[in-house]
Amino acid sequence: MKDFTWLNPTTLDFGKNKEKKIGEHLAKQGSQHILLCYGSDRIKRDGLFSSVISSLEKNGITFVECGGIVSNPTLGKVREGIALARQNNVDAVLSVGGGSVLDSAKAIAAGVRYQGDVWDLFMGSGSIDSALPVFDILTLAATGSEMNSGAVVTNEETNQKYAINSVHLFPVVSVVNPDLMKTITRDYLVYSAADIIAHSIEGYFTASHQPHFQSRMVEAIIKTVMESTEKLLVDPSDYNARAEFAWASTQALNGLIYSGTEGYSYPNHMIEHALSALFNVPHGAGLSVVMPAWMKWYQSRNSEQFARFAREIFGLDTAEQGIAALENWFNKIGTPTRLPQLGINNISAELIDNILGNADWFGIKDIYTRDVVADIINKAK
């Protein structure tokens, strides 16, 4: 097992009505004036916004709004948020939304304390030495951002979808109330399932050494996500299924399943980030297209683990059967598995170049050469 240091300081407040305590959490940390980040005005219509405001007011906390954050959140919006935070001298950032809002909030929190342009932090030419404290109320479970130190943002000028990571970016408190997730669309539910599965399998398949315990945890997450997705497609109001889905989502990317894992990489994310950056496809939808293709290309390199996956997840015998079963399951729940379903009918040089740029950023360009990337992406046609 690889040496590791586990530290995850986030308080996760999980359950019904927990969003009503957000003002209390902020006040406890000394916050008085915050930047309130959110996406569409939907949260104003469905009562969540007024519930949050009421909790802030009760605790004497004032706020500046930063709304309109979109999926595949943009650098432009992050820069806008940083300017707003500076002008108003806020002392914390609160995200009310899914992973896109939260990742924007994290980028803003880091950017406010950084003297140069925030994109430096994504390119590695600047470092995150501190950040405003981040709090969040999660309305979509998928990215795991609520209990980790990372954030992904798209630079819409350069079409780069890159990440930052810093111990300063763990949310102080994350509220996860499964009830807030019951109105998400069927599409976003199944995209989220694909996202969580992608987070789980990257290390599982690519590690040079994967502890058996970590494999078992990954399998626990995948089985739970598949089971709860199927339940939610039948009954979106199934609280326990929604809760299991959300809790498994958090565990998939909070560091737990990667602890002790050696020599792993994120090739599926590497490829998908190019699809999101260039075609603005939903991240999870991109991933459910990439995963079967990548698995078909990669499986002979770790055939034992692929056979294990087939056996443990689907009760099947061979690596090929396991991959086909996953692709079938994606088809069954209705998340795309082929590029044309994303509206991508031609594999352009720009797409391959973008993926190669990501391969460089992820530190795996030696494996993912132009030919290899073309081979994988062609399997997704």
Add this chain to the structure above:
Amino acid sequence: MKDFTWLNPTTLDFGKNKEKKIGEHLAKQGSQHILLCYGSDRIKRDGLFSSVISSLEKNGITFVECGGIVSNPTLGKVREGIALARQNNVDAVLSVGGGSVLDSAKAIAAGVRYQGDVWDLFMGSGSIDSALPVFDILTLAATGSEMNSGAVVTNEETNQKYAINSVHLFPVVSVVNPDLMKTITRDYLVYSAADIIAHSIEGYFTASHQPHFQSRMVEAIIKTVMESTEKLLVDPSDYNARAEFAWASTQALNGLIYSGTEGYSYPNHMIEHALSALFNVPHGAGLSVVMPAWMKWYQSRNSEQFARFAREIFGLDTAEQGIAALENWFNKIGTPTRLPQLGINNISAELIDNILGNADWFGIKDIYTRDVVADIINKAK
């Protein structure tokens, strides 16, 4: 799923030679003069002690020794440690040892800051409002104390083995180096396996609502512990097996597998604590005797989960087969399954009374009446 708040602030520094960084960890937190708790002089002979001292010295940290802490650690020794800590005005407590040393260190850390007698904290007549920061180097993986907020101590005057729990008792930094565990005896390895399995099954079987994800995590832990125990019995120097064992042990009682679990209790610990308090049996050895007996008594109350246990852990069909398989496995690895193996040939009224006292303390005396307790304990004859 039950509402819960997850917060675990412990930094777990896991891997080879990590004990050499302990001085650095302490200095980073501002410690200058510490109480150094340990058990027997074995750590002085095997080089660990000098390695720790060297790290402390390098970081300008002085220390006062509190050695001689025994398994089933005693209140008397805790009181002695508190006096020593006060006389020497230490600013932190460092445990070098297994769960007994660490639990004593935690009790000392809480007791130093409490005006009355430390036993009040165990009886609930005093509260833990603060504690000295606790650090530890773990030399035996079993209790999970390295990443939780609890501590168990025996009052040798009253024969009560009780616990304290407080957010102030999470270790600041726990060092887990599997290499330090390779010299533990065969007996303590198998007792530890039983202890970890006991931590895992209490909620799994007794919960009124157990999320499927939590069940899967429990099964991941049990399978890993069984697999790595068997490997270690063949080759005690198998680093990866030792590491998986230790990491699974930490996860079994750091709060993870109990998050979202509703209405559970600790009946096996309730019974075992009486065996340890009265007969000073090793905790894990007591648990491997108690578990099969308790399971036989309890199984009809949650037959579905017992059938699941049989299926998932042993690939068997019925609850009864699963319980028998666990008992057989305990016999195979060489941890006791019957009271006479612990030297207990008569079931005295004192034993039953002690268990009933624990039932009261654990808040489950309505279920565990005199007749029930006698019934269970008779199944362990």
